[in-house]
Amino acid sequence: MSADLGEAARRVLVDHLAGAGALDAGWRAVFEAVPRHLFLPPVYWEFVDGSAVLRDRAADPDGWLAGAYRDTPAITQWDDGDEVAGRRDFTSSLSMPTMVALMLRDLDVEVGHRVREVGTGPGFNAALLAHRVGAGRVVSVEIDKAVADLARANLAAAGLGGVRVLVGDGADATVGEGGRADRLIATCSSLVTDLPLAWLDQTCPGGLIVAPTATLFGGGAVARLQVADDARSASGRFTGSSDFMRMRQQRYQAPPVDAYLPGEWPGDAQRSTTDLDPEAVGASWLAQFAVGTRLPDLYYRRAPYRETVTWWFFDTAVTSWATVDSVPGADEYDVRQSGPRRLWDEIHAAWNAWDKAGRPGYERFGLTVTRAGQRTVWLDDPGHHWNPPTR
Structure with a gap:
């Protein structure tokens, strides 16, 4: 050329x-x-x-x-x-x-x-x-x-x-x-729950921070934050989806499955069914973002086998896990959950909250970061917390 x-x-x-x-x-x-x-x-x-x-x-x-x-x-x-x-x-x-x-x-x-x-x-x-x-x-x-x-x-x-x-x-x-x-x-990209506090020190009061963010669960969005006049916080809305490489110091190294399940699957897991196909969650970058910001310590692995896709869900504390089998055309899906938390129930509840809110897009979500270390995702208004404040 x-x-x-x-x-x-x-x-x-x-x-x-x-x-x-x-x-x-x-x-x-x-x-x-x-x-x-x-x-x-x-x-x-x-x-x-x-x-x-x-x-x-x-x-x-x-x-x-x-x-x-x-x-x-x-x-x-x-x-x-x-x-x-x-x-x-x-x-x-x-x-x-x-x-x-x-x-x-x-x-x-x-x-x-x-x-x-x-x-x-x-x-x-x-x-x-x-x-x-x-x-x-x-x-x-x-x-x-x-x-x-x-x-x-x-x-x-x-x-x-x-x-x-x-x-x-x-x-x-x-x-x-x-x-x-x-x-x-x-x-x-930084984790939504770990956006660097140093950026408050590096930006003038009233200045803007534009940064792609992501969750361990998946889904990412660009945050546009204005630094407060006292430079002790920054707040603003997300502007759209993003998919950037993670900051090197925030890359998550997941432990092996054996750390959660030392014996044969399904171990001591309790069995149930669900009407929510995990593929519906995985197919939507926005849904993953909504779930991931509400449950910032969860991540998943997707394991296809013939027509079935098994979704594995884990917590970062290495206490609990869950699996859901997605079968094409099914009305119900088999669930196994183990540990003190019921991870799939939490994910389903987060999905339901997002659905009940009208499946809001990125622009309805916002983020507030404080010098004290809190990172709070909110919906529509800074007073309407979507996730518990995280440090």
């Missing part, structure tokens, strides 16, 4: 983003000015329809460049750079352009604002910010030194070497070069 065709592809992508309502006039000019392909390595993987498709510039330069200007994520690192691991989990990427644009719109930046970014990645998001507010007003923090070094090189190649890229933990208040920012944006 020639340079002219690359320019044409970039214009097509920008027109697509504008048509989707993701760009205002100010950001459109920025996306037109910053070439996305400058932030891609010679080999990356385009994430298309749930599959990672190799794009190799040496072998297929046209395909490599075309992938840079489609509305798809581009995976630039697997397994924290461990080449022996065999590409199990992607750990750095250029996010889907629509998601990038929507989050930057949520950030509501103005000329003269100081911006702090958590999760530099290859540097494309930082480049867009720098083009909008000035490179000297952007500080980006990246936990992986190799990724940070690559981002610096990419930014320099794009003429934006004035962006300060720091190596460190973006959730750590001591990584504070540049002072308080007017805007803070994260490009990695």
